[in-house]
Amino acid sequence: MSTATETFRDSIGTVTKEGKRNWIFAKKPAGKYYNARTVLSWVYLAVFFTLPWIKVNGEPLFLLNILERKFILFGAIFWPQDFFVFALGMLTFMVFVVLFTVVFGRLFCGWVCPQTIFMEMVFRKLEYWIEGDADKQKRLHEMPWNAEKIGKRLLKFIVFFTVSFVIANYFLAYIVGIDNVVTYIREGISSHLGIFIPLLIFTGVFFFVYWWFREQACIMVCPYGRLQGVLLDPNSVVVAYDYVRGEPRGKISRHQKDEHKGDCIDCYECVKVCPTGIDIRNGTQMECVNCTACIDACDAIMTRIKRPTGLIRYASENSIRKGDKWHMTVRSTAYTVVLFLLAGVLVTLLVTRKDIQTTVMRAQGMLYQEQPGDQISNLYNIKLVNKTRKTLPVVLKLENSDLNGKIAVVGKSISVKPESVSDGVFFVYIPKQNLKKRKIPLKIGVYVNGEKIDEVKTTFMSNKNG
Numbered sequence: 001m002s003t004a005t006e007t008f009r010d011s012i013g014t015v016t017k018e019g020k021r022n023w024i025f026a027k028k029p030a031g032k033y034y035n036a037r038t039v040l041s042w043v044y045l046a047v048f049f050t051l052p053w054i055k056v057n058g059e060p061l062f063l064l065n066i067l068e069r070k071f072i073l074f075g076a077i078f079w080p081q082d083f084f085v086f087a088l089g090m091l092t093f094m095v096f097v098v099l100f101t102v103v104f105g106r107l108f109c110g111w112v113c114p115q116t117i118f119m120e121m122v123f124r125k126l127e128y129w130i131e132g133d134a135d136k137q138k139r140l141h142e143m144p145w146n147a148e149k150i151g152k153r154l155l156k157f158i159v160f161f162t163v164s165f166v167i168a169n170y171f172l173a174y175i176v177g178i179d180n181v182v183t184y185i186r187e188g189i190s191s192h193l194g195i196f197i198p199l200l201i202f203t204g205v206f207f208f209v210y211w212w213f214r215e216q217a218c219i220m221v222c223p224y225g226r227l228q229g230v231l232l233d234p235n236s237v238v239v240a241y242d243y244v245r246g247e248p249r250g251k252i253s254r255h256q257k258d259e260h261k262g263d264c265i266d267c268y269e270c271v272k273v274c275p276t277g278i279d280i281r282n283g284t285q286m287e288c289v290n291c292t293a294c295i296d297a298c299d300a301i302m303t304r305i306k307r308p309t310g311l312i313r314y315a316s317e318n319s320i321r322k323g324d325k326w327h328m329t330v331r332s333t334a335y336t337v338v339l340f341l342l343a344g345v346l347v348t349l350l351v352t353r354k355d356i357q358t359t360v361m362r363a364q365g366m367l368y369q370e371q372p373g374d375q376i377s378n379l380y381n382i383k384l385v386n387k388t389r390k391t392l393p394v395v396l397k398l399e400n401s402d403l404n405g406k407i408a409v410v411g412k413s414i415s416v417k418p419e420s421v422s423d424g425v426f427f428v429y430i431p432k433q434n435l436k437k438r439k440i441p442l443k444i445g446v447y448v449n450g451e452k453i454d455e456v457k458t459t460f461m462s463n464k465n466g
Contacts, residue, residue, distance in 0.1 A: 012219060012287060013277030019147075023141060024215060025134040027123070027272040031296025037111060041121035042110065052173035052181075057389050067175070070419070076350070077419060079386050081236045081357050085349050092342040097337035101224075101231040103328075105238035109224060110290035115209075115217055118167070120275060122292065123160060123210040129158045134272065158213075164206035168199055215276045218289050225286040232284065234317040235329050239290045241281045241312050242320050250279075263307050270294035270312060276466060280312055288399050356392060356416065357385040357448050360456045363425075368461045375429045376462050384446075386416035392448045396426060399443035399455065405430035407444070428460060435462040 054061040056075035061353045064073040071078040071086070078085065100108060109116060109227045131152055143149055172195075172354045175182045209217055218225060232238070246264035264281065271279050273293040278285050280294045299309040318324045328336075363379040371377045386392050394414040396407045410425040428442065439459050446454035 005303060014215060014219060022277070024275065024277040025138045025141070025274045025295075026277075026293070027134040027269075027347070028128050029273050029291075029293040029296050031299060033292035033296050037292065038121060039182075040111060041117050044117050045122070049170060052170060052178040059389060062174065063177060064174055065176060076353070076388070079357075079385060079387060081385055082353070082387075085346070085353070088346050088349065091433075092339065092346050095339050095342055097224075098231055099332065099339050102233065102236055102335060103332050105236050105284075106224065106228055106288065106290040107237075108237075109218070109222075110292060113289070115222070116289060116291065119210060119214060120355060122163065124275070125154065126159055126163070126288065130159065144294045160211050161203070161207050165203045166209065167206050168202040171202065172199055186302055215287075219276060219287050223311065224300070225289075228284075231287065233329065233331065234321075235326065235332075237314050237316050237326060238284055239280065239292060239295060239312065240284065240315045240317070242315065243281070243283075244320055246281070246311050263302070263311050265301070265305065267301055268386065269297040270300055273297045284317075315387075327348060353387075354454055355386070355388045356394075356446065356448070356454055357387065358454045358456045359383040360444060360458045362461070368463060370463070371429060374432050376432055376435060376460075377427045377429045378460050380426055380428065380458065382414070382426060384414065384416045384422045384424070385420060386420055386422070389418045391418060392416045395447040397447060399429060399445045400440075403430050403434045403440070430460060430462075431461070435460075435464050438462055438464050 014022050014024060051062050059075070059077070060072055061075055065071065069080045071082075090419065097108070128136070131140055140149055140152060140154070169181055176195075184195055189196045241264075243262075246262040248262050249264040249266040252263035252265050270281065271277075273292075273296070274280070275291060275293065276287040276289060278287045280288065295312045295314075298312040302311055303307045316324075316326055319326060360380055360382050363381055366379055367457045369377045369383060382396070384392075384394060392415065394416060396409065396414070398407055406429050408427045408429065410427065414422060414424045416422040427446075430440075439461060442458050442460050443460065444456050445452050446456070
């Protein structure tokens with residue numbers, strides 16, 4: 001920790017002592033980290049806006065259709081029956097977040113979090129273009145409502161709302177598909193009022209977050225900042241101020257020797273560029289999203305005064321306090337092992353996932369029926385879920401060769417339409433002489449075009465005792 005007192009933790013920089021909103025006017029960052037984040041954000045946004053248009057066999061590459069309970073991930077269709085895969089995927093993601101936070105702090109927040117990407121790399125850049133840098137924004141905020149202020153605020157309102165509307169439409173495309181969104185737009189509002197109203201609500205939410213709520217989403221709403229207080233340890237890599245090198249702070253003076261002073265000249269550039277209004281020199285804080293703006297600002301000052309860069313950098317508490325090099329801790333290693341195990345199970349489930357899911361149950365209220373030809377029959381209900389994009393003609397075969405039985409489907413042959421569910425009823429006939437006990441395990445093979453694609457187990461009830 002720095003030598004600063006801990007009183008800064010009693011309040012947040014975005015709220016005044018009177019409890020009113022303290023607007024943050026962050027200075028526009030510049031530097032290698034900001035440039036790298038900008039490039040990454042363009043890649044992120046390019047993926048976000050092009051993914052709904054990419055299709056595989058006529059279906060979106062990525063779709064989360066909650067309304068129809070249909071999910072497509074990279075071309076593979078998932079249904080509610082595959083929920084366990086999503087549950088395991090979510091568990092894997094949570095462990096990954098824990099591991100990543102333990103080792104690298106809030107790197108996710110600063111570099112790939114959608115809130116940060118849209119706020120800092122889209123809306124904040126538009127704000128700089130319309131209103132200017134921090135000083136001009138502050139003057140505009142404080143000036144009376146004259147023609148200049150009304151004009152800039154109106155332009156900002158129109159631009160922010162338009163971008164929010166576009167974002168909301170693309171989020172809708174990830175739910176219902178881009179083709180449906182294009183249809184809604186082409187046919188007009190009156191034909192799809194039930195869709196337009198929720199879309200307008202989501203647009204309002206996005207607009208509210210990026211126009212007014214802004215950094216409060218990270219400070220007050222997002223639980224990740226609070227989780228880091230539990231997950232971080234002294235070996236976690238975070239954006240940190242090197243207080244050993246920087247303290248005691250002091251302005252540069254030409255009239256006295258500065259050997260007793262640290263490298264920090266108390267210029268407050270790191271504070272001016274912070275989008276959440278904190279002073280990184282106070283140590284790790286919940287409000288810090290690891291956006292690296294303070295690193296770029298400090299490095300620029302250090303270069304200007306001819307001192308080494310890295311006074312603020314990615315580092316762990318131990319590396320600053322003790323001079324230790326970063327290394328994997330026992331906890332980090334344990335999380336990594338668990339993560340790889342979960343990822344392995346998840347990949348196995350995805351690879352071995354069947355195109356058709358079969359459920360067979362004996363008909364309720366019926367044990368067995370004696371049939372002509374000295375045979376015993378059982379009645380079964382079958383439910384088939386087709387997860388593919390093609391019609392599957394299904395043939396059922398009894399896999400117990402020793403029983404010499406046969407399957408007879410009631411009614412038409414079973415055929416499952418693409419991405420749908422089909423039900424059927426069938427009898428299993430087995431000669432009495434092949435039945436040795438009352439309850440016999442059965443294996444029923446599910447074949448499509450002569451290829452066995454699934455196998456289900458059930459039981460056969462006979463008239464035997466024991």
